[in-house]
Amino acid sequence: MTATDLIWKKTACNLCYANCGLEVQTEGQSITKVRGDRAHPRSRGYLCQKASAISHYQSHKQRLSSPLRRRVDGTFEEVTWDTALGEIAEKLLAIGADHGPRSLGFYGGGGQGNHSGGGYGINMMRALGATDFYSSLAQEKSGRFLVNGEMFGTQNCNQTILTEDADLMIVLGGSIWQAQCEPHARTHLRHASNDEARKIIVIDPVRTKDAEFADLHLQLKPGTDTYLLGAMLKLLMDRDGFDQQFIETHTVGWQDIRDDIKRIPASAWIAHCDVPYEKVEQAVDMIIEAEAMTMRSELGIEMGKNSTLNSYLGNLLFLLTGNFGRPGTHAIHSWLQPLFGNSKGATSLVTGMKEIAGLYPPNRFPAEILTEKEDRLRAVIVDSSNPANSTADTQMTEAAFRALELLVVVDVAMSETAMLADYVLPASSQFEKHEFTLFTFAFPTNYFHVRQPLFEPLEGTRTEPEIYADLADRLGLLPPDDVIEDLRQLAASDRLAFSKSFGALMQQDKRYAGTAPIILYLTLGKTLANGAASAVILWPACHRLAGREAKAVQKALGTKSEGPLLGEELFETILNSHSGTAFTIHEYEDIWRMLGHKDQKIRLALPELQAWLGRLDPADDQVDADFPFTVSLGQRRQYNVNQIIRSPKWRPKELDGTLRLHPDELTKLGASDGGWITVTTRRGKLTARAEADDSLRPGYATLPHGYGMLYPLENGEMVQIGPRINMLTASDDCDPITDTPYHKNVAASLSVATNEEAALGEDASNKVMSWVSAAE
Ligand SMILES: Nc1nc2c(c(=O)[nH]1)N[C@H]1C(S)=C(S)[C@@H](COP(=O)(O)OP(=O)(O)OC[C@H]3O[C@@H](n4cnc5c(=O)[nH]c(N)nc54)[C@H](O)[C@@H]3O)O[C@H]1N2
Ligand SMILES: Nc1nc2c(c(=O)[nH]1)N[C@H]1C(S)=C(S)[C@@H](COP(=O)(O)OP(=O)(O)OC[C@H]3O[C@@H](n4cnc5c(=O)[nH]c(N)nc54)[C@H](O)[C@@H]3O)O[C@H]1N2
Ligand code: SF4
Ligand SMILES: [Mo]
Numbered sequence: 048m049t050a051t052d053l054i055w056k057k058t059a060c061n062l063c064y065a066n067c068g069l070e071v072q073t074e075g076q077s078i079t080k081v082r083g084d085r086a087h088p089r090s091r092g093y094l095c096q097k098a099s100a101i102s103h104y105q106s107h108k109q110r111l112s113s114p115l116r117r118r119v120d121g122t123f124e125e126v127t128w129d130t131a132l133g134e135i136a137e138k139l140l141a142i143g144a145d146h147g148p149r150s151l152g153f154y155g156g157g158g159q160g161n162h163s164g165g166g167y168g169i170n171m172m173r174a175l176g177a178t179d180f181y182s183s184l185a186q187e188k189s190g191r192f193l194v195n196g197e198m199f200g201t202q203n204c205n206q207t208i209l210t211e212d213a214d215l216m217i218v219l220g221g222s223i224w225q226a227q228c229e230p231h232a233r234t235h236l237r238h239a240s241n242d243e244a245r246k247i248i249v250i251d252p253v254r255t256k257d258a259e260f261a262d263l264h265l266q267l268k269p270g271t272d273t274y275l276l277g278a279m280l281k282l283l284m285d286r287d288g289f290d291q292q293f294i295e296t297h298t299v300g301w302q303d304i305r306d307d308i309k310r311i312p313a314s315a316w317i318a319h320c321d322v323p324y325e326k327v328e329q330a331v332d333m334i335i336e337a338e339a340m341t342m343r344s345e346l347g348i349e350m351g352k353n354s355t356l357n358s359y360l361g362n363l364l365f366l367l368t369g370n371f372g373r374p375g376t377h378a379i380h381s382w383l384q385p386l387f388g389n390s391k392g393a394t395s396l397v398t399g400m401k402e403i404a405g406l407y408p409p410n411r412f413p414a415e416i417l418t419e420k421e422d423r424l425r426a427v428i429v430d431s432s433n434p435a436n437s438t439a440d441t442q443m444t445e446a447a448f449r450a451l452e453l454l455v456v457v458d459v460a461m462s463e464t465a466m467l468a469d470y471v472l473p474a475s476s477q478f479e480k481h482e483f484t485l486f487t488f489a490f491p492t493n494y495f496h497v498r499q500p501l502f503e504p505l506e507g508t509r510t511e512p513e514i515y516a517d518l519a520d521r522l523g524l525l526p527p528d529d530v531i532e533d534l535r536q537l538a539a540s541d542r543l544a545f546s547k548s549f550g551a552l553m554q555q556d557k558r559y560a561g562t563a564p565i566i567l568y569l570t571l572g573k574t575l576a577n578g579a580a581s582a583v584i585l586w587p588a589c590h591r592l593a594g595r596e597a598k599a600v601q602k603a604l605g606t607k608s609e610g611p612l613l614g615e616e617l618f619e620t621i622l623n624s625h626s627g628t629a630f631t632i633h634e635y636e637d638i639w640r641m642l643g644h645k646d647q648k649i650r651l652a653l654p655e656l657q658a659w660l661g662r663l664d665p666a667d668d669q670v671d672a673d674f675p676f677t678v679s680l681g682q683r684r685q686y687n688v689n690q691i692i693r694s695p696k697w698r699p700k701e702l703d704g705t706l707r708l709h710p711d712e713l714t715k716l717g718a719s720d721g722g723w724i725t726v727t728t729r730r731g732k733l734t735a736r737a738e739a740d741d742s743l744r745p746g747y748a749t750l751p752h753g754y755g756m757l758y759p760l761e762n763g764e765m766v767q768i769g770p771r772i773n774m775l776t777a778s779d780d781c782d783p784i785t786d787t788p789y790h791k792n793v794a795a796s797l798s799v800a801t802n803e804e805a806a807l808g809e810d811a812s813n814k815v816m817s818w819v820s821a822a823e
Contacts, residue, residue, distance in 0.1 A: 057084055057625045058498045060098045061160020061477050062688040064486040065230045067094045068496065068626050069101075076502050078102040078478065086626040089494040090230035097688060100697045104476070107694040108759055109461040111473030112507035123471065128509065128517070131470050136521035138453045139175065142426045148176025149396055150425040154412065155182060155432030159689060161477050162386070162485045164511025166564050166584045168430050168457070171515045174524045174561025179395060179415065179424060183432060184387060185406040186439070187346060189785035190355030192387065192404040194362055197653050200643020201389040202404040204379045206362075207488040208341035210235045212375030215337035218249045219361060220272060220347015220791070224256035226683040228345070229488075236260045246337070248330050250275065251347060252679075253749070254742035263330055267320040269677045269747055270352040270792035273663060274316035276360035279331055281311040283368065288335040290369025297639070298366065300652030307657050319665035334368055339375025341365075346681070350790040353663075354782040359656040366649060372638045378490040379641055381596055381631045383621075384588040386485035389643075396422040400786055408786035409438040410778045413447035426453035430474075430511065433690040435463035436755050439776040439788045440730060457514060460693055463757060472514055475504035481582045491635065492603065496627030497582050512572075512581045516565045524562045525569075526552065534570040543611055545571060546590075563587075579622055589621065590614035592630070599631035655784065674794035678726060679749040680772045681790050682707075687753030695758060695768050699819050703812050704754035704769030705738035708797070709745045713737060716799055723800035723808045726750070728793055730777040734804040735770045736812065748797065750775075760818045766811050 055070040068087020072080040081099045083092035114131035115123040142150055153172045156165025169180055196202035210216055210229075216239055223232045239245040240260040247261040250272065258264040267275055283289060284305075294301050317327050334340060342365050348357040370376040388405030395402070397418050400411045407415075412434070416424045427448075438444045448454050448467040456468040465471045478501040487493055504510065509517075519525050530552070538545040549567070553559060559566060564584050572580030593600050593614035600617055601607060608616050620628055639647040686698035695702055706724050718724055720739040725732055726748075735750060743749065754769025775795065781788045800808065 103697040115471040151177040152179035152424045152427045154429045158431045167515040185408040189403045190358040194358045203385045213341040215340040217342040219344040221345030271320040273353040275320045278313040278316040281313040282331040289367045293369030298649045303652035340370040354787045380490040410786040413443040416447040428455045430457040433462040440778040441773040473508045475508040479504045480510040491633040538571040539574040589618040602632040603629040676795045678795040679791045681752035682749040703736040704751045706735040707740040708748035710739040723805035725800045728775040731774040734800045
């Protein structure tokens with residue numbers, strides 16, 4: 048080890064979208080020590096127990112280091128980059144020519160820690176004429192995007208919560224302790240809990256760790272949030288709890304929704320939720336008494352029944368009570384570069400589903416392939432996503448991937464999706480390239496962090512921009528070499544002159560609109576210091592923001608520069624702030640101007656959702672006698688992180704990914720704690736190890752997210768580790784407007800596993816455990 052290895056290098060955690068700043072020590076190509084980066088302006092040294100696990104993302108047995116091509120017998124052979132990219136380009140062109148550009152699609156483009164590559168890949172596909180882009184975001188947040196679009200004016204008017212100054216914090220179907228999602232999440236919980244003046248309400252069928260901190264826990268029947276939210280709105284109305292002045296000043300449509308709320312049969316709906324009426328009254332009183340309230344809503348309602356309607360009612364709750372646009376409430380925030388778009392109602396060719404925020408929902412992905420229609424999807428690039436495990440209905444998703452004429456997977460690891468690919472392209476890891484995320488949701492100060500690489504790329508790998516630039520060239524989507532060379536030279540000598548020439552090229556030839564990021568990468572990008580070429584995609588974003596939000600940018604940078612100079616200063620600051628930096632500091636009054644509606648007023652009336660509210664009837668919500676349990680599929684726990692860490696070595700304590708259920712239910716089933724239970728749904732079945740957990744309501748069970756990977760043991764044997772939960776979910780068990788899956792409320796039957804099933808589970812578990820123990 049050399050002295051330089053002991054230096055603390057700056058980076059960020061890629062295990063959840065809080066993306067806390069880190070300092071790490073390295074040895075060779077591995078990360079050996081991790082601590083919080085106190086200089087990171089947003090996370091200020093905060094991190095959670097998961098951060099040290101990033102070494103298992105960086106180094107493990109399934110890292111890819113060569114392009115792979117599928118053989119006819121299904122096995123893979125290593126091929127050169129030249130062969131792989133040449134053949135992929137040829138096939139993309141042929142499929143596009145034979146069946147039209149809408150037969151080409153793209154899935155993913157970024158995970159919890161990486162968004163630098165997606166812009167290159169998606170735009171390259173756009174340049175080929177593709178319009179079908181799928182993302183995991185569209186299996187969780189589409190309802191929210193749609194509702195925000197209608198209420199605030201554009202689908203990327205993204206609301207954020209200002210928890211630090213709130214005296215009431217509602218956690219609605221989220222697990223702050225386990226899932227985090229913003230830096231200091233646990234600190235907020237602790238502070239609010241220790242402060243007499245601050246209150247916490249948790250709405251969750253599980254007595255979560257958050258609920259233990261709470262002043263009030265509404266442990267409702269799973270899937271009944273819509274009724275609870277409706278009833279709370281009605282009680283608030285009855286008690287004069289709405290902020291009429293806010294409603295009059297900042298909103299439109301109150302007259303159109305008033306009667307919808309008035310009609311809500313609060314008692315009957317609360318009874319349906321199975322929470323005491325007095326507790327709901329208490330919650331309503333706490334909301335009325337609060338000076339400033341935030342409501343953090345997550346997958347518990349977004350992947351719960353009536354997902355989009357939940358998002359609408361949730362928004363109404365904080366808006367009608369005037370908890371928006373002030374410290375400690377809700378706000379919308381600026382973007383350096385929006386993470387998602389604003390759709391104008393395009394629909395897909397096969398199933399006619401709506402594009403929302405520029406994305407199509409994974410739940411419809413298999414159906415867009417498994418059809419005889421000419422326009423079906425035939426060639427797909429998957430980047431930074433593992434849909435074979437993370438999309439609903441694993442069986443159908445795998446069948447769809449197999450039915451493609453071309454599947455290309457760009458990943459750092461041999462994922463279950465890569466295992467189905469025609470070509471697998473090895474990407475450099477997030478610690479081997481410049482990287483950033485667009486999870487920049489803070490207000491009034493918002494932050495951006497471009498992470499410098501810790502390592503040279505692992506031999507044989509390439510960064511995504513390199514991959515897409517090479518592919519775009521082979522696809523004939525780039526200007527001639529001499530044009531690129533001239534632009535590069537201009538960028539090196541005079542950036543403003545470059546800006547003009549680049550703009551002129553884009554005007555002159557519209558074909559290059561899609562590959563503009565790649566052209567920037569090959570020209571201006573190559574002139575950036577320290578090899579930061581991939582971050583060039585932020586350059587136009589910096590200029591746009593400096594034009595749109597000059598004052599807020601100036602304040603963040605402490606500068607008086609204007610126009611293009613301000614854009615350049617922002618770009619340079621972002622590139623050179625290794626711990627991240629503030630990019631805007633807003634005034635609260637800016638919020639109204641940032642709304643998408645020109646009159647700066649929020650729309651309250653959404654007819655489609657009002658009609659849905661009017662149709663709600665607890666009688667329609669009956670238990671299916673064949674599947675009497677509700678299983679929540681994809682619980683966030685101490686030891687899971689999406690599909691980001693594949694090696695089981697980091698979690699010997701929670702190796703199996705247990706099925707948690709109330710001890711009384713175990714007794715009723717005649718099952719034992721630690722024994723094996725088979726879970727059967729309308730779609731499929733699996734066997735999991737049981738774990739007694741009295742924090743769950745009877746009739747309710749949970750399985751964890753982030754398991755079910757196939758991993759090779761020392762002898763090369765592939766073992767599936769933990770439950771592959773989407774074997775249990777059906778694509779059509781989803782929201783009727785946005786197709787968001789109802790993963791948190793899946794109807795199931797549970798039974799003690801047969802001897803054979805239990806033996807299989809026990810055998811896999813023992814094999815992995817003895818390998819993990821030996822390796823330690
Ligand atoms: N440890 C860990 N953290 C993560 C991740 C991870 O894999 N592991 N993944 C990251 C990602 S991608 C995301 S999107 C976030 C998700 O973060 P969260 O949404 O906070 O996590 P979940 O555990 O999926 O669900 C949240 C809560 O919803 C509750 N819930 C279930 N059904 C219902 C219901 O019907 N009504 C209500 N009100 N609540 C219900 C669950 O009990 C749970 O406490 O986490 C991020 N952080
Ligand atoms: N049943 C059920 N299903 C769920 C959920 C649930 O709660 N229940 N949660 C859903 C949610 S909220 C989400 S966000 C999704 C997450 O699921 P996915 O969209 O599949 O995303 P991740 O698991 O974050 O990461 C996927 C892949 O990115 C790869 N990767 C990591 N770094 C890089 C890189 O630098 N470059 C490239 N090219 N690849 C990289 C990883 O190796 C991994 O294969 O799962 C969803 N699926
Ligand atoms: S809160 Fe999220 S980003 Fe921060 S250390 Fe934990 S897992 Fe990593
Ligand atoms: Mo997510």
